[in-house]
Amino acid sequence: MARFLVIFLALLAVLFTVEMLEPVQRHLVQPFTASLADISAALIMPFDEQVTTSGRVLRHTGNHFAVSIEAGCNGVEAAIVLIAAVIAFPARWLQKLGAIAIGFLAIQVMNILRIISLFYLGMWNTEVFTWTHLYLWPVLIMLDVLVVFLLYLRVVNREAVPA
Template sequence: MKRFFVIFSVVLVALFTLEMLNPVQEHVVVPFTGMLAKISAALVSPFDPNVMAYGKVLQFRDTGFAVSIEAGCNGVEATIVLVAAVLAFPASWKQRLVAILVGFFAIQALNLVRIISLFYLGDWNLEVFSWVHLYLWPALIMLDVLIVFILYLRHLSKSQMEAVHAA
């Protein structure tokens, strides 16, 4: 257990440090965040043609209300926590890679729901938007990370048990 926490902490600090570097922000994080805004608009526009995206902003054409997807709201930090946990737990590199990829998509799928729901909540009621943005969604995103990690651990346990029975 001590080994897990040491590796988890080192990887977490390293990845957060890497994420904060200007070249990483400029060439990876900001373009990725802009892509989230475009995907959000693409998901909503068949139902609501008044939605558009530019840069990292999602905006209503008619009312002008907009949200900007900022650091901490793009799922990058949640993914970093998952990656650190997966890398810290002993498993094959193939199992780790699969867990990271599946986890990334699970986090981003929920994050798109988060972005779109906050966009509509903000247009409807800024007080409700603020509470949901600051308290509810951060907890749900981290719960998603925890669930993905627990499912990964269960999968590892199951595959280890199958290996023992096969031997």
């Protein structure tokens, strides 16, 4: 357990430091964040044609409400926590890579649901938007990370125990 915690905390420090580097932000994080806005708009447009994007901003052309997907709201930090936990836990690299890929996808699916829900909550009621944005969704995203990690542990332990 101590080994896991040391590796986990060290990986968190390294990965969060790398994520904050300006070239990483400019070439990876910001384009990725803009793609989340585009994906969200593409999912909304069959139901609401008054949605556009500009970079990280998702905007409703009818009432001009907009949300900007900022750092901490793109799922990257949640993915970093998952990646650090998966790598820190002893398992085969193929298992780790599978867990990271599936986990990243699970986080981003949840995050796109988050973006779309916040977009419409913000048009409806800014107080509910603020509470949901600051309290509910961060917990749900981290809960998603925890569930993915626990499922990963279950798979790794099942494969390690002879039948």
